[in-house]
Amino acid sequence: MERQGELQGSHVKTSHAKVGASAGSFESGAEKGRKPDLKDPNVVLSLLEADQVVAAKQRMHFGRRNLSISVRVMLWALRIYVVAMLVIVLISAFQAIHSAP
Amino acid sequence: MHRMIFRNRRPSMELTLRLVKRSLYAKFNSLNMKRSKKDSSAQPFGPAHPTTEAAAASPLAHDLAALLTHEDVDRARDRWEVRHARWTERRSKILGRLSVLWLLVGPGVLVFLGENDAPSMLSYSATGARFGIGFFIPFVVLTFAMGLVVQEMTVRLGAVTHRGHAELIFDRFGRFWGFFAMGDLLLGNFLTLVTEFIGIRAGLGFFGIRPVVAVGAGLAVVFAVITTGRYWTWERITMGLAIFNALFVPAAILAHPDWSAVGRSLVTWSPRPHGDAFDILLLILAVIGATVTPWMIFFQQSAVVDKGMQPRDISAGRFDTLLGALLAALFAVATILATAPLFHHGINASQFEAAQFAEALEPWIGHVGATLFALGIFEAGIVAAIAISTSSAYAFGEVLRTGHSLNRPLREAWPFYSTLLGSACAAAALVLIPHAPLEFIVLIVNVIAVLAMPPALAFLLLLVNDREVMGEYVNGFWDNAAAIAVTIVLVCAGLGFGIATVIHMS
Numbered sequence: 001m002e003r004q005g006e007l008q009g010s011h012v013k014t015s016h017a018k019v020g021a022s023a024g025s026f027e028s029g030a031e032k033g034r035k036p037d038l039k040d041p042n043v044v045l046s047l048l049e050a051d052q053v054v055a056a057k058q059r060m061h062f063g064r065r066n067l068s069i070s071v072r073v074m075l076w077a078l079r080i081y082v083v084a085m086l087v088i089v090l091i092s093a094f095q096a097i098h099s100a101p
Numbered sequence: 102m103h104r105m106i107f108r109n110r111r112p113s114m115e116l117t118l119r120l121v122k123r124s125l126y127a128k129f130n131s132l133n134m135k136r137s138k139k140d141s142s143a144q145p146f147g148p149a150h151p152t153t154e155a156a157a158a159s160p161l162a163h164d165l166a167a168l169l170t171h172e173d174v175d176r177a178r179d180r181w182e183v184r185h186a187r188w189t190e191r192r193s194k195i196l197g198r199l200s201v202l203w204l205l206v207g208p209g210v211l212v213f214l215g216e217n218d219a220p221s222m223l224s225y226s227a228t229g230a231r232f233g234i235g236f237f238i239p240f241v242v243l244t245f246a247m248g249l250v251v252q253e254m255t256v257r258l259g260a261v262t263h264r265g266h267a268e269l270i271f272d273r274f275g276r277f278w279g280f281f282a283m284g285d286l287l288l289g290n291f292l293t294l295v296t297e298f299i300g301i302r303a304g305l306g307f308f309g310i311r312p313v314v315a316v317g318a319g320l321a322v323v324f325a326v327i328t329t330g331r332y333w334t335w336e337r338i339t340m341g342l343a344i345f346n347a348l349f350v351p352a353a354i355l356a357h358p359d360w361s362a363v364g365r366s367l368v369t370w371s372p373r374p375h376g377d378a379f380d381i382l383l384l385i386l387a388v389i390g391a392t393v394t395p396w397m398i399f400f401q402q403s404a405v406v407d408k409g410m411q412p413r414d415i416s417a418g419r420f421d422t423l424l425g426a427l428l429a430a431l432f433a434v435a436t437i438l439a440t441a442p443l444f445h446h447g448i449n450a451s452q453f454e455a456a457q458f459a460e461a462l463e464p465w466i467g468h469v470g471a472t473l474f475a476l477g478i479f480e481a482g483i484v485a486a487i488a489i490s491t492s493s494a495y496a497f498g499e500v501l502r503t504g505h506s507l508n509r510p511l512r513e514a515w516p517f518y519s520t521l522l523g524s525a526c527a528a529a530a531l532v533l534i535p536h537a538p539l540e541f542i543v544l545i546v547n548v549i550a551v552l553a554m555p556p557a558l559a560f561l562l563l564l565v566n567d568r569e570v571m572g573e574y575v576n577g578f579w580d581n582a583a584a585i586a587v588t589i590v591l592v593c594a595g596l597g598f599g600i601a602t603v604i605h606m607s
Contacts, residue, residue, distance in 0.1 A: 036181050038174050045169075047177040047184065049411055052263045055168045058502070062264070062272040062570060071563065078556040079281060081592070085552045085599050092602045093545045097538075 175508035176409040179204075179333055183414070205417035206424060207336040208259075208404035211488055212252060212397045213245070213425030214343035217432055218485030219300020220293070220546055221391030222349070222478055225433050226458045228384055229440030230448065234362045235372040237388065238434055242367070244392035245430040247590065249422060250583045251558065254565045254576065255398050256418035259405030261574045266402040268499035270560050273567065282560055283500060285553040290396050290493045292546045294528035297486040299539055302532055304479025307459050307471070316529045323487050323525045327518060332407045332507040343484045346432045348477035353435035355470035356442050356462075363438065379605045383548070386598050390547030391433075393591065395557040396492045403495035407506050412574065439466065439474060486525055494521035552595050558588045 036043045050056060067075075183204050190197025228237040255266065262269060267286070271279035298316055305315035326338050365371075374381045401422075410418055440458055442465035459475040466474070491507070497520040498505020504514035511518050531537050562584055565576050576584070 036177075038177055038181075041169050044174055044177040047180040048173060048409070049263065052176070052409065052411070053168075054170045054172050054504075054506075057263065062262075062269065064275050065273045065567065065569070067274070074559060075278060075556070078559055081595070082285065082552055082556055085595050086549065088599045088602050089545050089548050089552065092605070093541055093548075097541055 171510060171513065172504070172506045172508040175331060175333075176407075179409050180411075202417055202420060205408075205410065205414050206421040207340060207408060208401045208410075209252060209256070209418065209420075209422030210425040210428065211336065211339055211343060211404065211484075212401040213248065213422075213429035214340075214346050214432075215400070215485050215488030216248070216392060216394060216397055217346050217429045217481055218293070218297055218391075218489075219303075219478055219482040220296040220387075220543060221433070222436050222481045223300070223458075223543070224384070224387040224391045224547060225436035226440045228388060229437035230443035230458065230461075231376075231384070232374045233372075233441045233444035234358060234438065235366050236370050236374055237384075238363060238366045238437055239370050240385070241388060241392070241433045241437065242430050244389050245426045245433070247389075247587045248392045248397070249426040250580075250587050251393060251561065252397060252401055252422045252426070253419055254561055254580070254584065255402040256405055256410075256422055257415055257571070257574050258561075258565055259402040260410040260412050260415050260418060261571055263406050265406055265495055265499040265505070266399045266561070266564075267496035268502075269564055269570065271500055273564060273570065274560065278560075279500065282557065283496060285556065286395050286399055286496055287493060289394065289546075289549055289553050290489050291524060291528060292542050292549060293394075293396065294486060294489050294493075294524060295531050295539070295542050296546050297482040297489065298529045298532040299543060300478050300482030301486070304475050304477075304482060307475035307478075312533060316532055319483055319486060320525060320529050322483055323490060324522060326487055327491075327507065327521060328511070330508070330510045332404075335507045336404075336408070339484060339487050342480060342487075345480040346428070346477065346484070348473045348480065349432050349435040349439055352462075352466060352470045352473045352477065353438035355466040355473075356439050358438040358441060363434075379601050382598055382601050386551050386594055387547040389591065389594055390550040392429075393554055393587070394550040395553050396489055398557055398561055399496050400488055400492035403492070403499070403505070407495075407508065415574070436477075439470070442466065486528075490521045490525040490528075493524045494518070548598065551591060551598075554591045555588055555595070558584065558591070562588070 036047070038044055045053065051060060183201060186197055186200035186204055188197075189200055225237075225241065228241075258264075258266070258269065264272070267279070267283060270282050274282075298319060301319040302312045302315045305318070306312065310318075322342075326335055329335050329338070374384075405418060440462065443458075443461055446465070448461055459471045459478070462474060463471040494517050495505050498514070498517040501516065503516045505517045506514065509517070532539065562576070562581070564570060565584075566581065568575050
């Protein structure tokens with residue numbers, strides 16, 4: 001929450017004010033049904049969420065989560081289950097084909 | 102921490118602008134996000150798009166235009182259409198609501214109609230031909246309900262995180278588990294793609310078209326659809342093709358089913374199937390595998406992201422998924438009804454392939470009905486080939502962190518399009534190789550899908566319950582209860598199959 005407050009600080013507000021004017025006029029344009037000028041980056045940014053922009057996504061990644069013991073056990077159990085079942089499937093399918101007339 | 106700021110502050114336009122400006126060219130290097138130090142692939146200025154990279158290094162870095170890509174602009178255009186439709190909704194509620202839904206349906210309809218693919222239609226045909234109207238009709242409806250539970254979670258994940266499923270698994274669980282998940286996906290996808298081309302070949306084979314021509318035509322359609330360079334166009338063309346899945350409905354009507362028996366079976370789940378328990382279990386697994394598969398999870402989440410859906414669109418995404426499930430369930434039931442005459446006339450359909458069903462049905466549903474059936478099989482193969490190859494390409498691009506959007510031109514995202522076309526070409530080529538083990542692949546493909554599903558569901562459940570990723574959009578109690586029930590059913594079905602196989606062998 002502290003960081004959110006920080007983001008709303010004066011430094012950011014200054015840069016936002018310039019962009020906001022353009023976006024505001026765009027908003028009214030959208031309501032009137034006018035096609036937006038997508039050559040204007042401010043318009044493009046106003047239509048997308050912050051982490052929807054490709055450049056942002058390329059730089060921002062979710063970090064690794066800590067896997068608890070129970071989660072690790074579950075993932076390993078499922079992995080063993082898949083491998084064991086795959087072997088059974090392959091054997092049975094192989095037999096089915098070779099027993100077919 | 103920074104991620105949480107994004108997550109907790111939903112789409113306020115002002116905040117979006119502020120954060121993007123700040124994030125894009127002022128703070129990227131210093132904030133360093135919530136990246137794991139162990140994750141070497143997540144460099145501060147990692148494998149960026151050349152335009153972006155150049156802009157970041159340029160003294161003109163403040164030029165926003167240099168940071169935006171073709172993909173962003175196309176996505177913004179789609180978002181503007183949605184925003185405009187929402188504004189229309191204020192004036193004319195019905196018209197506006199319909200416009201919004203028209204713009205936002207797509208991934209859900211495509212994923213379910215894509216899953217009504219050639220091997221699935223073959224499974225439904227087999228159940229209709231071997232057991233007639235009975236247990237399998239409500240069972241198929243139940244499997245689509247299970248699919249709906251799973252797919253709804255992918256809509257939320259995609260709309261909230263704007264990340265594909267493969268990317269999230271790699272980010273949150275690391276490469277070790279990520280490669281396992283990708284292995285399951287790519288193996289299943291490739292085998293399924295092969296069966297789609299078998300369906301395409303069989304469907305057109307009914308009209309006397311040579312296999313090489315049929316498979317070539319299938320590839321040409323896949324190629325033609327992706328050359329649009331626009332997600333929206335790709336989606337609409339593929340949906341236009343997918344709606345031909347409805348061809349099974351007139352085929353079912355021409356079979357003159359006993360509608361009262363259909364109603365009774367839906368209520369009583371009877372008559373139940375009789376015969377070899379192993380065969381019935383195999384068919385049950387095939388029907389489940391025809392509805393709930395890993396590629397659907399990866400595809401729908403990536404498609405939701407590519408479409409640019411936002412948290413505000415989740416309810417429309419749910420409607421889209423429900424619509425897809427309803428349509429697919431209707432067409433699946435229609436396929437069972439269309440082939441039920443084979444059961445009533447005692448025709449042994451145990452060794453039938455797709456086109457043989459159409460030929461065998463001709464005396465009972467007429468030439469028109471058989472033609473519709475064969476065209477339906479062809480359509481099922483085509484749409485699934487498009488969707489599944491796209492699913493592989495999305496996952497591949499997300500893992501390699503290269504461009505992975507249908508909004509990108511071919512030259513800009515060539516690894517993405519190469520994967521898409523390469524997987525389709527390889528599957529098509531395998532179908533044409535004489536003595537290739539196609540029967541083996543057809544036998545195991547749906548079963549493998551069922552077996553690979555529990556780990557895929559585990560990752561999905563862990564992600565959708567991850568508050569750091571989903572914020573307020575985490576699963577509720579009933580979401581989890583339903584998802585866990587689906588996982589248990591799938592694990593039990595797989596284990597049942599394993600036990601039956603061991604008993605069958607001994």
